[in-house]
Structure formats: C-alpha cells, structure tokens
Amino acid sequence: xxxxxxxxxxxxxxxLNVSMFPLYVIRGEHNAMIDCAVLAKxxxxxxxxxxxxxxxxxxxxxxxxxxxxxxxxxxxxxxxxGFQIIASRRTKDILENDRAVAFIDDxxxxxxxxxxxxxxxxxxxxxxxxxxxxxxxxxxxAGRRLxxxxxxxxxxxxxxxxxxxxxxxxxxxxxxxxxxxxxxxxLFLSSYSQYEASLKKLLGLEAEVLALAHxxxxxxxxxxxxxxxxxxxxxxALKEKIISxxxxxxxxxxxxxxxxxxxxxxxxxxxxxxxxxxxVTAMVKSxxxxxxxxx
Ligand SMILES: [Zn+2]
Numbered sequence: 001x002x003x004x005x006x007x008x009x010x011x012x013x014x015x016l017n018v019s020m021f022p023l024y025v026i027r028g029e030h031n032a033m034i035d036c037a038v039l040a041k042x043x044x045x046x047x048x049x050x051x052x053x054x055x056x057x058x059x060x061x062x063x064x065x066x067x068x069x070x071x072x073x074x075x076x077x078x079x080x081x082g083f084q085i086i087a088s089r090r091t092k093d094i095l096e097n098d099r100a101v102a103f104i105d106d107x108x109x110x111x112x113x114x115x116x117x118x119x120x121x122x123x124x125x126x127x128x129x130x131x132x133x134x135x136x137x138x139x140x141x142a143g144r145r146l147x148x149x150x151x152x153x154x155x156x157x158x159x160x161x162x163x164x165x166x167x168x169x170x171x172x173x174x175x176x177x178x179x180x181x182x183x184x185x186x187l188f189l190s191s192y193s194q195y196e197a198s199l200k201k202l203l204g205l206e207a208e209v210l211a212l213a214h215x216x217x218x219x220x221x222x223x224x225x226x227x228x229x230x231x232x233x234x235x236x237a238l239k240e241k242i243i244s245x246x247x248x249x250x251x252x253x254x255x256x257x258x259x260x261x262x263x264x265x266x267x268x269x270x271x272x273x274x275x276x277x278x279x280v281t282a283m284v285k286s287x288x289x290x291x292x293x294x295x
Contacts, residue, residue, distance in 0.1 A: 004017060005017060005047070005048040005051050005052070006025075006048055006051065006052045009024065009168075009209065009211065009217055010166060010168060010209060012026055012027055012028065012144065012163070012166060012168075013025065013026050013027070013163070013166075013168060013209075013211070014027060014052055015211075015217070016045060016048040016049060016052065017048070018037060018041050018044055018045055018048065020214055020215060021035075021037035021038065021041055021069070021213070021214065022211075022212075022213075022214075022215070022216070022217065023035060023036070023037060023045060023049075024170060024211050024217075025049070025052060025053075025058075026140055026144075026146075026163060028140040028141030028144055029140065029141035029142070030059035030060065030139075030140050030141065031053060031056055031057065031058050031059055032058070032059060032060045032061070032062060032138075032140055032146070033049070033058060033060075033061050033062070033083075034061075034062050034064065034161065034170045034211070034213075035061070035062075035063060035064055035070045035071075035172065035213055036061060036063070036070060036071055036072060036073040036074040036077060037069065037070070037072060037073050038068065038069045038072035038073065038108055038111050038112075039072035039073055039076070039105075039108035039109075039111070039112060039121055039122070039123050040072070040108070040111055040112045040115045040117045041072070041073055042072070042073035042076040042077060042121060043119075045073050045077060046076075046077060046080055049077070049081070057081065057082070057083075058081040058082075058083045059083060059084065060083050060084045060085070060086055060138075061074065061077070061078070061083050061084075061085050061086070062085075062086045062087070062138070062146065062161055062170070063085060063086070063087040063088075063091050064158060064159060064160065064161070064170065064171070064172025064173070064174070064213060065088070065091060065154065065155045065157045065158040065159070065172050065173065065174075066087075066090070066091040066094040066095060066100070066104070066155065066157050067155065067173070068103075068104045068107035068108050068111070068123075068275070069107075069111070070172065070173075070213060071091075071095065071104060071123075071126070072104070072108040072111070072123055074095075074123070074126045075123055075124045075125065075126045076121060076123075078126055078127060078128075084128050084129075084130060085126055085127075085128060085129040085130065086129075086130050086132055086138060087129055087130075087131065087132070087157075087159075088131065088132065088133065088150070088157045088158070088159045089131040089133060090155075090156055090157035091129075091131075091157040091159075092129045092130075092131045094157060095125065095126055095129060096125065096129065098125070101123065101124065101125045104123050105122055105123040105124075107272065107274070107275055108122075108123050109122075110272040110274065110275070111272060111275075113272075114272060132148045132159070133148060133150060133159075134148060134149065134150045135147065135148065136148040138161075140163075143165065144163070144164065144165070144166075145163075145164050146161045146162065146163055146164070146170075147161070147162045147164055148160075148161060149161070149162055149201065149202075149205065150198075151171065151172075151174035151198035151201060151202060152190060152191065152194045152195075152198060153174065153188050153189075153190060153191050153192070153193070153194035153195025153196070153197065153198045153199075154172065154173045154174045154187050154188065154189055154190065154195060154198075155173075155189055155190050156190045156191075158172055158173070158174045158198070159172075160172060160174055160202065162205060162207065166208060166209075167205070167206070167207050167208040167209070168207065168208060168209040168211060169202065169205060169207035169209065169210050169211065169224070170211045170213075171202055171210060171211075171212065171213075172213050173187055173213055173214075174195075174198050174199070174202065175199065175202055175210060175212065175227070175228060175231055176199075176231035176234065176235070177212075177213075177214050178212055178214060178215050178216055179215070180215055182216075183234075184227065184230055184231045184234055185234065186231065186234050186235035186238050186283075187279060187283070188235065188283055188286055189279055189282040189283060189286070190282070190286070191286055191290065192235075192239055192283070192286045192287055192290050192291070193290055195235065196232070196235060196236070199228060199231060199232050199235065200232070202228055203225065203228045203229070203232075206221060206224075206225070207221070207224050208220070208221050208224070209224065210224045210227060210228070238259075238283070239287055239291070241259075242255065242259070242283065242284055242287040242288075243287060243291055243292060245258065246284075246287065246288060246292045252281060252284045252285060252288060253281065255284050256277060256280040256281040256283075256284050257277075259280045259283075259284070260273075260276055260277060260280050
C-alpha cells in the first residue's frame, strides 16, 4: 500500500498520513504541529515531516492531552526539530513527573511490541513546555492564531485548539475516538459529566473542520455538527448501558471486561489490552461515582 507522505486538509493545514495517527501541521510564519502520536511512529513522522517542511523549521508542537499515544514521539522529535511544546498546565505537570514519564514510556514500549518494533527508542522527559489555558491565544502568523478551549472529561488535562479565522478544530480525543469503520466511541476517562459538557462546548464552536486525532477529519460545518451529535448520543447510550450493568453487579472490573469484549475496540487502533482496560475501567468508575454511588 503506498500513501503520499502528506496531504492538504485546507489551505493552511497539512496532514502527515501516518496510519491511525494523522498529524496536523499548520503552515505559516511559525509552523506548528498538533500532537505527536506513539513512539513507534517517530521515524515515520520524522521522515514525512522533513518532506513536508522542506527545510523550514517546526516552531511548536501543541499537545491536546498527555496520553501515551499523543505524546509518545515527542521527545525524539523535539531532539530533531527543536520545537517548543504548548500544553495544558496538567499535561505540563504530568510530562515533568518522572513516574508519569516512565509510565508513558512503558505503554509505548508495549505498543512497539504489538507493532513488531524491536528498536531501542525510548520516551524521555520533553523540554521547554509552556502551559496554556482557556481563551489563551497562540499567534502563528499574520492574522492566524490558535485559541485554547479547555475540554476536560476524556482526561483532566484535555484541551482543544481552534484555528482562527478558518475555524478548524483540533479536539484530540475530547470529541470521541473514531474507528476505521467510521463509528465514534466515547472515551470519558476522567469524568462523564465533564466529557458531556465538553462535547456540548465543542458543538457550540460551530467549527468548519473537525480534525480528529485518530483516523480521519470531518469537513463541513453540518457534518461536524452531525458527528458531534452522534458522539454525544453514543456517549449517553454507553452511560445508560453501564448504569444498567451496575444494577446487576458491583464488580467494576467485570463490567469493564464485558465492555471491552462486547463493545470496544479494535486493538490495532487502541493499543495494548492493558491500556484498554485502564480506559474502560475508568469509564465504569466515572459512571459509578457520578450516577450510582450513594454518597
Ligand atoms: Zn486520549
């Protein structure tokens, strides 16, 4: 299968066609990239990015959150391209914490094993991280900027970026994770209620393009709205299902196993089973604490 190494999303935004992990590069006076995918893709990203930039620099990488599959290639790419990192305060704290960095590396090593990557690459602590928050503006070039929108719920550290004036939304996993079959899966790992509120907030932005962190981008204001509506519906449906299972058993791990086996995910996209179980268990716990548990 041969792919072009990058393609155009809009006049201002190009996409590195890394399978499962499209990486968006915003061109301008200061080139910027959203997220860094997994460590296993570092070599491929470096190659495609160099081809795309053609000798220009990469001034910054903006991280939507701290998950291992969004930051994995970050430290290796930072060594090559020397960019500044822009992230939420929580993401910055996590990436500056030794134990968290070791955990992120561990999940990346497991992903590499799944991907038959036997190289000795490791994830190390990234440098030069600048924290941003709600309504902060990041200027990119004359008349073009990114606005920060806090969208917690997928994780506590999740933020989205809205490119102005084009209204292109980079939401990380806050809008849900779309599978290769086009279905969107909810991933409310830190809080169901915050995740639902963040989805509504994203709907209110009326973006022209929704640039998802996995597999695809959605173009056109109407299609973006339809996608986010569908994501919201799937989110509420999963909540109802978990609540009904919690009525049958209080074994949260068994419910998580059942969701993983019956409902979720293609491991090719979602990584090692350990990471999946962490994610699904977190969703069950969130529903339990926010809707079922009697305080
Ligand atoms: Zn994530």
